[in-house]
Amino acid sequence: MTVRSAWHLPLGQTREDTRLTPLGVMAPSGEMTSRDGVIAGGQPFAAAGVSPMQVQIGVGRAIVQGTVAQGAYPVAVTAPETLTIIDGDAQYARIDSIVLRILDPGYDTSTQPLARVEIIQGIPTATPVPPAMPAAALRLWDISVPAGTSAGVGGINWASALADRRRYTAAAGGIIPRGWGLAFPGAYDGQYRDNGGALERWSTTAGTWQSYPYDSGWQPLTLWGGYGHPGHGMPAAWRRIGPLVMLRGRIGPTKAGSTIPNGATILTLPAGARPAGNKEFAWSSPRDQSNKAPSVCRVEIQPGGNVRTYEFVELPQWISLDGVTYTID
Template sequence: MVATDPLWLPTLSYDESELRKMDATLFMADGTAGGLRAGIRAGDPGLAVSRTGTTVNVTGGAGVVTRAGQGAYRFQMAATSPGTIAAANATFARIDLVYLRIWDNAVDSGGLYKADTVLLTGTPSGSPAIPTPAATVIYIPLATINVPNTGGGGASSSTISTTIRQVTVAPGGILPVTSATDIAIAGVYTGQARYNTVRGLPEYWSGSAWAAQGDYAAYTPSWTAATTNPTLGNGSLTTRWTRVGRQIHYLGTLVLGSTSNGGTGVWSMSLPTAAAASGIFTFGTTNYAVAFSNDYLGAMQIDSGASTGVFVVKTGTNASSAAQVSNTVPVAASSSSRLYWSIQYEAAT
């Protein structure tokens, strides 16, 4: 098949392979040059798989199939019946596969040019696996059929699962993902959006991981002091943070070990992202705990526009008995000391 431009334009022609490659721009990319994500349109109920007795039926529908280097095979087809479920094995269960096949003689040498559905019978086994079409076959899976052994009801008791079915969207569209396979696939560009139906949340690709707004992430802060910086030694410093818009929630735990050194002067803890220069001081909760001794309650304080926070705790019962935490306040730092904090603040950006 060859397409030509109107007579009033310079004469150009494209073969079917070139047209399919251009059609790849209509669908979500798969991270390869000119590649696309094949599947059925998200939300399209077509190509549903069912059975009547042992006869498999597939409703009509449309979608796109792809092959490396071949672009987009768009298709639409009426309802079909790819066949009858084969008799069950006496001992073992098996898994059959229903898939949509694109026949392209120029690529698969199958002698045909059409779309069709196929029922591929699996191999009975104590641990049955989904069968795989031959390497030359251009296809997308539609469903699996779990066929128990004859003692479990056989072919007439088989069950159909569509979790293997893949959907696709236009470039920039929000792809719903449900299967473990789809959920595990990395994004193809920073900022890509998807909807994780298992979590019930929209997620975004950061360039290295999928995350939703409000997901917590680890952060490695800088623990410093006014005069001489502390050393963690065999202690531990664990923090987590999240953001929703410009709202930051930051929490952490500092556990001093036997080789930790509190340095000299007031302690500061770096923030995962700088605070807004809003003219407002932000306060959260903090607790300096000394095992088998006391808990000194107070607040974490972040100044307007700051990139670090300090800790203020009550050291006694009178009104003036509050001080900033350091290597000597509220008590001398030791391996029995623990510092906890939690604060919400506005980010600069």
């Protein structure tokens, strides 16, 4: 059956129907899959050593994604689970992983359907790495197990051995909380996540997470031939935060002793920094030591992004973009 409904038919709803249909849908990771992860709230699945070789995992809720055909499994741990770590290898250290795992006889070799917290043991090597995850498993914690570790020699140093690997998920349209690892793509244009200090928005066009409100950071401006940085002040640059564009820096002729002529185009702004219509600002140079009258001109930003000078009183040797701000919409 390829078209399914849930809570519709009086009889015959399967477990797959329930998992695959979008009731209580979580953050998507594809057309028919959900982003698996821990559901935030308090300290879900908190880990604490309770004996030299035992760790306790606290209560919590999560989503565990199986194959596309399986769908996503909602899981709840309603009482703390205590797990025992196998003694360390005599020669090499290893890394074990605590996981939330789904066993489903319809899709794997298990004999009964179960959801459980378990330890997947890593391979002892000179440079140990966490074990690979089986299908339908969500990594919660990694545990460093030194060579020769056992209860008889003091066991595991829980203060340093536990590495938090909980990743988080949220309902569709919600902001994904910061968890372990940020190297995952968004699923749709306009999805949001918390990176631990600020919001980010997924841009499908750019294929990356972007700060929100969008912040380009200061970017250098490319000047037309014959113009450059006059050697004082800051080089010309632009920055966009959301719809607000800021300019800064000084621009002058590259030829010593030259002035900027009336009607000169000195640069073209990039597409993302152009105002919707014309933008004008006035520029007045400070008096120099000779007490010469200041140069006064107007500068126009045209819709195509060209920045042009006009209406001069005394031709300037340089102009400043400092303090110029406008919005692009």
